[in-house]
Amino acid sequence: MGTPLSPREDQTLEVIDRLYDAYPDTTISLNFSTRLELLIAVMLSAQCTDERVNSVTADLFETYTSAEEFANADQDELAEAISSITYFNNKAKYIRSACTDIVEIHDGEVPDTMDELTDLAGVGRKTANVVLQHGHEIVEGIVVDTHVQRITRRLGLTTEEYPGPIEADLMSIVPEEDWKDFTHLMISHGRETCTAISPDCGDCVLEDICPSSKDDNEVDLASGDPW
The missing domain is CATH 1.10.1670.10 (Helix-hairpin-Helix base-excision DNA repair enzymes (C-terminal))
Incomplete structure (x- = not known):
């Protein structure tokens, strides 16, 4: 027994x-087609509705299509592109920094461990858990x-x-x-x-x-x- x-x-x-x-x-209500899009969508979703995030990323993911493009994005232009999102200036900085590390440290691929994800700017355990679960099919928490x-x-x-x-x-x-x-x-x-x-x-x-x-x-x- x-x-x-x-x-x-x-x-x-x-x-x-x-x-x-x-x-x-x-299931998850954020729209994404790649692990990078998932990561960025979740970063944008903090203190913001998924509905709003989906409306913004519909155009955002057509403008910026790779980690390298986000990393090299002009800060003001990226912030303007997400300006209807809460804390858009800070989130633009986090996205650019995280994508720089993805390019320089992870060969352009979104990492698949909790430690590597939470080392990225603007990524805490909540965001990392979502990316692992829905991007890598890894459930750690x-x-x-x-x-x-x-x-x-x-x-x-x-x-x-x-x-x-x-x-x-x-x-x-x-x-x-x-x-x-x-x-x-x-x-x-x-x-x-x-x-x-x-x-x-x-x-x-x-x-x-x-x-x-x-x-x-x-x-x-x-x-x-x-x-």
């Missing part, structure tokens, strides 16, 4: 099962964005407050084969039902197993998109 599951593990499995039923086709951060705390799956500890906590209770999908299930549920303000608990498939659904004083605990 195997080791009995803890109540938190039991609840996690029930959450995953119900959300798979509710969102069977959930769970992407913790604001939806994951908010909903897992509301569900009582974790009491941690910050992305790093939340990820480590979730990796101990979410089956490894679900790590990649777990984030997208949370994102879909966060957009559809468990919104940051005024979540629709009455129409939530998790209402009966969510301790926060009966908490009238609950406040949102995630107010920024951690990289």
Whole structure:
């Protein structure tokens, strides 16, 4: 006989099962066709909607088609091209710097390890996890964005407050084969039902197993998109 599951593990499995039923086709919503495009799209998505990023990258990826072209881009011209994105000046600098390293250190290819990715300018563990999962089919962890951060705390799956500890906590209770999908299930549920303000608990498939659904004083605990 195997080791009995803890109540938190039991609840996690029930959450995953119900959300798979509710969102069977959930996946990443950023548009990309190469690993480089994925990396840049994720960098741009910090504290910005995927919808906005997709509208910007539709033209951006036609203008700049390689790491070398991004690395050699004029700062002002690149910033202007992404000016409707939050923090566009800083993100333009990060993109140019990251692409310079990709060209000079990685022979123009987006690296496939956590350490090499997080060594790039503007790339934290969240961004690296997304690139590894969807660009290289390597799953090393769970992407913790604001939806994951908010909903897992509301569900009582974790009491941690910050992305790093939340990820480590979730990796101990979410089956490894679900790590990649777990984030997208949370994102879909966060957009559809468990919104940051005024979540629709009455129409939530998790209402009966969510301790926060009966908490009238609950406040949102995630107010920024951690990289």
